[in-house]
Amino acid sequence: MVKPLILFTIFFSTIAAATTATTSDSKKLNHLHFYFHDIVNGSKPTAMRVVEAAMTNKLAMVFGVVFMMDDLFTEGLDPNSKMVGGA
DSSP states (O other): OHHHHHHHHHHHHHHHHHHHHHHHTTSOOOOOOOEEEOOOSSSSOSEEEEEEOTTGGGSSSOTTEEEEEOOEEESSSSTTSOEEEEO
16 A cells, blocks of 8 residues: 555656646746835834733843834835835
8 A cells, every 4th residue: 555655646746846847937937025114213113012021121032022013115225215015
């Protein structure tokens, strides 16, 4: 029973790999780059701490902290570049 299962697995994976190789050549890939910006200080922060564990202030890391964010997605690194969405 083991040998037919191994043969079936090898056969199926070979067919799946061949099918994937032929279909992926015809597709054009696009690489999209978007940036989101966290502002944690100032008069209009876009990310802020809303809940934290009692032990958080005793640790060097921010384990147990939940942040809320309302960030802008932009086309470039500059926060003033064209906005494409929000997160």
